[in-house]
Amino acid sequence: MRFAEKIIESLCVSTRQPMPGGIKPPDYKQETLRSRLMPTPIPEELILPLAQHGNSRSRPLVKPGDKVLKYQAIACSDVTGIVDLHAPTSGIVLAIENFPIPSPVDKESKCILLKKDGLDAEIDHNTLANYRSLSYLELIKLIEQAGIFGLGGAEYPSRLKLKSGKNKKIKLLIINAVECEPYITADEALLREKAQFVVQGAEILQAACMAEHCVIVIESNKADAIKALEQTQLNSSIELFKIAAKYPTGSEKQLIQAVTSKEVPSGKYPTDIGILMHNAGTAYAVYQAVIEGKPCISRITTLAGGSLKTPKNFEALIGTPIDYLLNLCGLNQQTHTMTLMGGPLMGVKLARTDVPILKTTNCIIAASEDKFPPASIELACIRCGFCADVCPASLLPQQLYLYAKCQNFSELISHGLNDCIECGACAYVCPSNIPLIQYYRASKDELASQLENKISSEQWKQRFQHHQYRVKKDKEARRDSKRRETIKPTELTLKISPPIFSREAAKKEIAAAVVRVRKRKAQFIASSGGENTETDK
Amino acid sequence: MEAFIENQFVRFVLLISTAVFLAYRLLLVSKYLCKEYLKQKSMVDRINSYLPQTQCGRCGYKGCLPYARAISQGDMINKCPPGGISTILNLVELLNEPGLRLNPAHGVFQPPLTAVIREEECIGCTKCIQACPVDAILGAPKLMHTVITDECTGCDLCIEPCPVDCIDLVLLPTSSPRYWLNPIIQNSRFNTLETN
Numbered sequence: 001m002r003f004a005e006k007i008i009e010s011l012c013v014s015t016r017q018p019m020p021g022g023i024k025p026p027d028y029k030q031e032t033l034r035s036r037l038m039p040t041p042i043p044e045e046l047i048l049p050l051a052q053h054g055n056s057r058s059r060p061l062v063k064p065g066d067k068v069l070k071y072q073a074i075a076c077s078d079v080t081g082i083v084d085l086h087a088p089t090s091g092i093v094l095a096i097e098n099f100p101i102p103s104p105v106d107k108e109s110k111c112i113l114l115k116k117d118g119l120d121a122e123i124d125h126n127t128l129a130n131y132r133s134l135s136y137l138e139l140i141k142l143i144e145q146a147g148i149f150g151l152g153g154a155e156y157p158s159r160l161k162l163k164s165g166k167n168k169k170i171k172l173l174i175i176n177a178v179e180c181e182p183y184i185t186a187d188e189a190l191l192r193e194k195a196q197f198v199v200q201g202a203e204i205l206q207a208a209c210m211a212e213h214c215v216i217v218i219e220s221n222k223a224d225a226i227k228a229l230e231q232t233q234l235n236s237s238i239e240l241f242k243i244a245a246k247y248p249t250g251s252e253k254q255l256i257q258a259v260t261s262k263e264v265p266s267g268k269y270p271t272d273i274g275i276l277m278h279n280a281g282t283a284y285a286v287y288q289a290v291i292e293g294k295p296c297i298s299r300i301t302t303l304a305g306g307s308l309k310t311p312k313n314f315e316a317l318i319g320t321p322i323d324y325l326l327n328l329c330g331l332n333q334q335t336h337t338m339t340l341m342g343g344p345l346m347g348v349k350l351a352r353t354d355v356p357i358l359k360t361t362n363c364i365i366a367a368s369e370d371k372f373p374p375a376s377i378e379l380a381c382i383r384c385g386f387c388a389d390v391c392p393a394s395l396l397p398q399q400l401y402l403y404a405k406c407q408n409f410s411e412l413i414s415h416g417l418n419d420c421i422e423c424g425a426c427a428y429v430c431p432s433n434i435p436l437i438q439y440y441r442a443s444k445d446e447l448a449s450q451l452e453n454k455i456s457s458e459q460w461k462q463r464f465q466h467h468q469y470r471v472k473k474d475k476e477a478r479r480d481s482k483r484r485e486t487i488k489p490t491e492l493t494l495k496i497s498p499p500i501f502s503r504e505a506a507k508k509e510i511a512a513a514v515v516r517v518r519k520r521k522a523q524f525i526a527s528s529g530g531e532n533t534e535t536d537k
Numbered sequence: 538m539e540a541f542i543e544n545q546f547v548r549f550v551l552l553i554s555t556a557v558f559l560a561y562r563l564l565l566v567s568k569y570l571c572k573e574y575l576k577q578k579s580m581v582d583r584i585n586s587y588l589p590q591t592q593c594g595r596c597g598y599k600g601c602l603p604y605a606r607a608i609s610q611g612d613m614i615n616k617c618p619p620g621g622i623s624t625i626l627n628l629v630e631l632l633n634e635p636g637l638r639l640n641p642a643h644g645v646f647q648p649p650l651t652a653v654i655r656e657e658e659c660i661g662c663t664k665c666i667q668a669c670p671v672d673a674i675l676g677a678p679k680l681m682h683t684v685i686t687d688e689c690t691g692c693d694l695c696i697e698p699c700p701v702d703c704i705d706l707v708l709l710p711t712s713s714p715r716y717w718l719n720p721i722i723q724n725s726r727f728n729t730l731e732t733n
Contacts, residue, residue: 378720406622406626407622407623407626408626409623409626410627410630435720438720439720442720449649450623453589453649456687456690457588457589457590457591458590459688460590460591460592460671460688460690461585461590461601463671463672463673463688464590464592464600464601464602464670464671466672467669467670467671467672468600470672
C-alpha cells in the first residue's frame with residue numbers, strides 16, 4: 001500500500017476520477033468458485049490450431065506420424081505477432097488438416113491433431129532457481145520461447161509487449177486481476193490457489209520490462225484472492241491495489257483510467273504514457289516458463305452456465321475439445337441452448353462445440369434458457385440516454401447507433417467508433433432491446449473492408465488506365481499490321497540474315513537495302529506508308 | 538470642354554486607360570474560366586475517388602472515370618451498385634445533392650465477389666481476356682486461362698462472353714473476416730443474395 005499510493009499519486013495529473021460509466025450486472029461467480037482448481041484429465045485427441053488468433057498461421061515443425069513429447073515445440077513462426085506452439089502431452093501427430101475452430105460462424109483452419117499415448121513423457125527442460133541472474137533480454141527470450149500470449153484475451157504476444165517497453169520508459173507495471181465480467185472466475189481461482197506463483201511471475205515481468213513499480217489490481221469483493229495475495233506479497237516489492245467492482249474495469253484502458261486517472265489517448269498504447277499491463281494468468285505462465293522451464297501448454301478456463309451440473313475452473317490443456325470439458329462438468333442436454341466463448345457480455349456464440357480451447361479462452365458458458373432468453377424484439381430508440389451514462393469510453397452510443405443504421409461512416413469515425421471497446425454495457429441497459437454492439441461490430445467490419453477496398457480500388461484504377469492504354473496501342477498495332485498485309489511480302493523482306501558486325505558486311509547490307517528500296521518504289525508507287533511502318537518497327 | 542477632349546495628350550491617355558481596363562477585364566474572365574476548368578477537372582477526380590473502380594459498366598458508361606465525368610456534368614449519382622450506400626453518401630456530401638436510393642435498374646448492392654475460371658472446362662477462346670477491364674485474366678489462344686484473384690474487381694463482364702460458361706463469381710474470404718452483419722442488412726438486403 002505504501003508505495004502504490006505514492007506512484008499513483010505521482011501519475012495523477014488531476015484529481016482522481018474513477019472510470020466513467022460502467023454497470024453492475026449480477027456476477028454469478030460463486031457457483032464456479034465452490035470447487036478447487038482441477039487439472040483436467042487428458043482427452044484422447046487434442047486439436048491444436050496453427051493460428052491461435054487472427055488469420056496468421058505458424059509453421060508446423062512436425063509431420064503426420066511423428067512422435068512428440070510433452071513441452072516439445074511443434075510449430076513456430078518467424079513473423080512477429082505469432083507465438084510458438086508446444087505439445088501439451090506426449091503422443092503421435094495424426095494429421096495436419098483443416099478442423100473447425102471456435103468462431104461465431106462455421107469456420108475451419110489448419111490444426112495439428114495430436115493423439116495421446118498416455119505416458120505423458122516430458123522433454124528435458126531446465127529449471128531456474130534465480131531469475132535475477134538473467135538480463136532482461138534473456139528473460140524476454142525465455143518468455144518468447146514459451147509461446148506466451150496475453151492470456152487475458154487481447155491476443156497480443158507477451159514478448160512484444162515487453163519489448164515495446166524497452167524503448168519507452170515504463171513507470172508502472174499493472175498486473176490485471178480484475179475480472180469484471182459475470183461468470184468468469186479463472187483469474188480469481190488462480191490467485192486463490194497459486195498467488196505466490198503469480199506474484200513471482202509479476203516480479204519476473206517487472207524485471208523483464210524494467211518497470212519502476214508494479215501493482216496487482218484486484219476487485220475489492222474478491223476476498224479469498226485478496227487474502228492469498230496479502231499473505232504472499234509481504235516479502236515482495238509488489239503492491240496490491242483494490243478497486244470497486246464495476247463492469248468493464250477489467251478492460252486495459254479503462255483499468256488504467258480507474259487506477260491512475262490517466263486516459264490513454266485514442267489510437268495510442270498504454271506504453272505511450274509509461275504504463276504496461278499484463279494479465280494475472282500471463283504472470284503465472286511467465287513464472288512457469290522462466291522458473292520451471294515449462295512452455296505455455298495449459299490455461300485456466302472457467303466452465304459455467306445454467307446447463308452444467310458442476311460448473312468449475314479447469315487447468316485445461318490447450319487443444320482440449322470444448323464438448324469434452326462440458327461433459328466433464330455434467331452438461332444437461334435438455335436445458336442447453338447455446339455455448340458462449342468468453343463472458344456473457346463480450347463473448348461470442350459458438351457455432352459448434354467440437355472446437356478446441358485456445359490460449360485466449362478464459363470462459364465457456366453453457367447457456368440455459370432462464371439466464372439467456374432469446375433476443376427480444378428490437379424497438380425504436382427513444383433517446384433515453386441510458387447508454388451514454390454507462391459508456392466507459394465516454395462515447396454517445398445512441399448517435400453511433402443512428403449513424404451505424406444509415407451507414408454514415410465518416411460520422412461514425414468522428415464520433416469515436418474506433419474507441420468503442422464493445423463491452424456491451426450500452427446494450428445491457430437499453431430499454432428498447434437494441435443489439436447495439438452488433439451494429440458497432442458490423443460497422444467496424446464494414447470500415448475495415450472499406451479500407452481494404454480503398455487500397456484495391458487504387459490498384460484497379462491504375463490497371464484500368466493501363467488496360468485502356470494497352471487497348472489503344474493494340475488497335476494501332478493491328479491497323480498497322482493490316483496495312484502491312486496489303487503489301488505482298490517479297491522473298492527479300494522475308495529473308496532474315498543474321499547480323500554480322502563488320503564494316504564490309506554493313507556496307508553490303510546498306511547497298512542491298514538501297515537496291516531493295518528502289519526496287520520496291522518502282523514496284524509499288526503508293527507504298528510509302530508501308531515502308532514507313534517497317535522502318536518504324 | 539471640347540477643346541479639352543480635342544487635346545492630343547488627353548485623347549491618348551483616355552485610349553490607354555480604356556485599353557488597360559479592357560485588358561484587365563479580359564484577364565479576369567480568362568482567370569475565371571481557367572479556375573472553373575481546373576475545378577471541374579479536380580471535381581471529376583474527386584468524384585472518381587469515391588467510385589469503387591470496379592469498372593463494371595453497370596452505370597451505362599465504360600468504366601468509372603467516364604461515369605465520374607458524367608456526374609460532374611449533372612448525371613444522377615445513384616447508378617453505381619458496387620459502391621452501394623457509402624458511395625452515394627460520399628457523393629451527396631461532395632456535390633451537396635439530395636440523397637437518393639440506389640437505382641434498381643442498374644443492379645443491387647453485393648459484397649465484393651471474385652471471378653474464378655473452372656480451369657478444366659476452359660477452351661482457351663480469349664474472349665474473357667478481351668472483356669476484362671483490368672487485365673486480370675491470364676491466358677493465350679487455345680490454352681487454359683486463369684484469373685489473377687488479387688486483381689479481379691468482380692465486375693462480371695467476363696461471364697457473358699464465355700462460350701462454355703466456365704466462369705463463376707465467388708465470395709472469397711478476405712483478410713478481415715466479416716462475422717458481423719448489420720442487423721438491418723441481415724434482415725433485408727442480404728436475403729436476396731442467399732436465394733441466389
